[in-house]
Amino acid sequence: MSDVELFKGEQVQWRPAPINPAWVIEGAPETRNFLVSQSLDRSSYTFMWDCTAGVFNWYYDIDETVYILEGSVTIRDDNGVERTLVAGDHALFRAGSHAVWRVDKYVRKVAFLRQPVPQPLMFAVRAIRKLARMMNLGPATAASWG
Incomplete structure (x- = not known):
């Protein structure tokens, strides 16, 4: 059995992923997503996500790295700093952070979500990998990631 899972040519099943109504500031953004992959321990996920026009809060309870595939979004952080992300741009939102998203027309992103590991535990993981x-x-490539 292979450790590689291929999904070439499979039909993507988008599903509605509504924003918490209490977070919506303006408009009626419609969002969808689909799960691309998840780690075996369920601490990491990859999603595709898209959204129509609207302004809304987003509260991050997990680290999320986004890569914009299509369209654009303007992000305002809690310091009032605004940044516009367009296709090819990426950003990292740490667990516990907040941002206001403004989508003027449409945005599609790939999102990499990862449950942060507490520092003491990460130190132990790195020590074990170094010892290995x-x-x-074990495989040199996997052991060298941490």
């Missing part, structure tokens, strides 16, 4: 590399236990 030193003892030549």
Whole structure:
């Protein structure tokens, strides 16, 4: 059995993913998503997501890196700094952060979501990976990621 899962040519099943109505500031943004992948331990996910025009709050309870595929969005952080993201741009939103999203027409993104690991635990993981590399236990590529 292979460790690689291929989904070439499979039909994508978009599903409605409504924004919390209490977060919507202006308009009636319609959103959809589909799950592309998830890690075996369910600490990381990859989603495709799109949204029509509207202004809304977004509260992040997990680290999220976004890569804009199509359209644009203007993001305002809690310091009042605005940045516009267009196709090819990416941004990282840390767990616990907040942003106001303004979508003028449409935006499509790929979102990489990861549950942050507490620092003490991350130190232990890195130590174990280093020890495994030193003892030549396991694949070099996987062991070298941390």
